Amino acid sequence: MESSWMESSWLETHWARPLYLTLVFCLALGLLQAIKLYLQRQRLLRDLRLFPSPPTHWLYGHSKLFKDGKMEILEKIVEKYPCAFPRWIGPFQAFLYIYDPDYAKTFLSRTGKKRDDSQGPNPPRSDMTQPTDPKSNFLYKFMTASTGKGLVNLSGPKWSQHRRLLTPGFHFNTLKSFVEVMAQSVNIMLNKWEKICGSQNTLLDIYEHIDLMTLDVLMKCIFSWETNCQTDSSHDNYVKATSEGSNIVMQRVFNYFYHYDLIFKLSPLGHRLREVNKILHRHTDKIVKNRRNSLKDENKQTNTQKRKYRDFLDIVLSAQAENDSFTDADLWSEVNTFMLAGHDSVSAGISWLLYHLALYPEHQEKCREEIRAILGDGSSITWDQLSEMSYTTMCIKESLRLAPPAVSISRQLSKPITFPDGRSLPAGMTVVLSIWGLHHNPAVWENPQVFDPLRFSQECNKRHSHAYLPFSSGPRNCIGQNFAIAEIKVIVALILLRFQMRVEPTKPVVFVPYVFIKPKKGIYLHLKKLP
Structure with missing residues (x-):
């Protein structure tokens, strides 16, 4: 018995010591992490002390304020x-939101050295400089799983390289050839509307139709691929996945605990994002595989050469063939990025834009009269005619002011910044330019909630x-x-x-700030075919 008791005691002692050491080690790590987070919060409070903000919750920050x-x-x-406020994401992370034009100019005008000397003494203007501040580690980092880099x-030299290689894909001469292709896709949608509406006044959620039509335009113009996505329901999952994916990314940005990769990966949202990404990546892989297979076919390659223009994918594949540093991962990332x-x-x-024109029929009618004078019955539309649509262009600009598709952009400061009013921030801080806030700032725009296209007339050019x-x-x-x-002009002209x-008064539109701003429950409009 004594021997058995001594053996048990020895085992308990033998195992207890490592357990105690492990416990002490974990407690020490926890204490160090707590000290680190405390110091991080104190640093943020010190750095942001000159910028007042709305009251914050000690744990959730401003999350509850913006939860809807x-x-x-x-x-x-x-x-x-005025000008800016700190937005707290939980207790240990904060961004400075800015929405003043002088602040925006200071923030966006920071540039570094010339890209390099390989472009000669007079490189193209778009390549002369690169931004000083890299993209934020938050939104853009969280998008990487979906879009790649x-x-x-x-950021940095690689961004400059990609920008230089891809810019020719959006040259005016290339864009001119897209107008006819855009019109074909719009007319497919309008023919669908005519079948749905007949001669009756019909209530329709236009957003899902616009979503498919713009996907059709993109696939034809940028990738020269006839997908028939407006009539083939097999693409519905992709369209839904783009919306759901951007929603999940934004939920992650504004939930401090989801900033930790392990917590997010183990969460239901993390699991769902992986499923969404599979749908997105299959679509991208299909685009690249389709083009590569077509280039292997001599006849199809000849057809490619006979096209009036080199599309985006031609340019990306050529860049890869001519530049060893442009990898398959770069190719995949750029295709994914431009798709989304x-x-x-x-x-x-x-x-x-369509919602605003439906909400303000007097402006809708002025646009229609202008477009009829330029296009007649709309049987054809050219690049040069787009520049004649002056009033329609003002309405487009005003709609983009009221509802900018990208509500914000963010950067992580690589060096200190001092704003025009003397307030400053140190390097390392994340600054978010709220384009929505800027466009709705009453100190910048008179009656900012009013839809007034004349803000963009030649007489009002002192902005x-x-x-x-x-x-x-x-x-x-x-x-x-x-x-x-150009695409927006073609679409609105042919629709009008x-x-x-x-508008339908019982179905008001609610804005939701995903990566791009979207309607929460669609955009329902009454459509009536014109004689």
């Missing part, structure tokens, strides 16, 4: 706190250079902005020639 995603909350804050979330950004942003922009930024500004402005504006639109 209502943009009206942000508008009230913009009115109460493309133009949207690259090019589709969602235009879909949002045109949907809000601050950084008061209106739907496509950002500086070296990292949107590479596809001219493509987007065939349909009259009115």
Whole structure:
């Protein structure tokens, strides 16, 4: 018995010591992490002390304030706190939101050295400089699993390289050839509407139709691929996945605990995002595989050479063939990036424009009269005619002011910044330029909630250079902005020639700030075919 008792005691002692040491080690690590987080919070409080903010919860920060995603909350804050305010994401993370044009100019105008000397003494203007501040570690880092590292979330010399290689895909000569293709896709949608509506006044959720149509335009123009996605329901899952994916990414950005990869991966949202990404990546893989297979076929390669233009995918594949540093991962990332950004942003922009024109029928009628005078019955439409649509262009700009597709952009400061009013921030801070806040700032725009296209008339051209930024500004402005504006003009022109639109008062539109702003429950309009 004594021997058995001594053996048990020895085992307990033998195992207890490592357990105690492990426990002490874990407690020490926990204490060090707590000290680190405490110091991080104190540093943020010190760095942001000059910028007042709305009251915060000690644990949730401002999360509860913005939990419904209502943009009206942000508008009230913009009115109460001039220029900027800190937005706390939990107790240990904060971003500085800015929405003043002078702040925006200071923030976006920071550039570094010339890219390199390989372009000679006079490189193209878009390649002369690269941004000083890299993209934020939050939104863009969280997007990487879905998009890879493309133009949207690259920084430094690699961003400059990609920008230089891809810019020719959006040259005006290339864009001119897209107009006819865009018109074909729009007419497919309008023919569907005619079958649905007949001669009756019909209530329709236009957003899902616009979403498919803009996907069709993108696939044809950028990838020269006839998908028939407007009539083939096999693409519905992809469209739903893009919306769900951006929603999940934004939920992660504004939940501090989801910033930790392990917590997010183990969460239901993390699991669902992996499923969504599989759908998105299969679509991208199919695009690249389809083109590579076509290039292997000599006859199809000849057809490619006979096209009037080199599309985006031609340019990306050529870049890869000519530049060893442009890898398969780079190719995949850029295709993914342009699929998501090019589709969602235009879909949002045109949907809000149609909603605003339906809400203000007097402006809708003025646009229709202008378009009829230029296009007649709309049997054909050319690039040159788009530049004649002056009033329609003003309405497009005003709609993009009221509802910019990308509600914000963010950067992590690589060096200290001092704003025009003398307040400053140190390196390492994340700054978010709220384009929505800027465009709704009553200190910048008179009656900012009113839809007034005349703000953009030639007589009212004394705006601050950084008061209106739907496509950002500086070296990292949107590479596809001219493509987007041309597409929106073609779409709205052909729609207004065939349909009259009115809003449905019982179904108001609610804005939801995903990666791109979207309607929470669709956009329902009354459509009536014009004689």
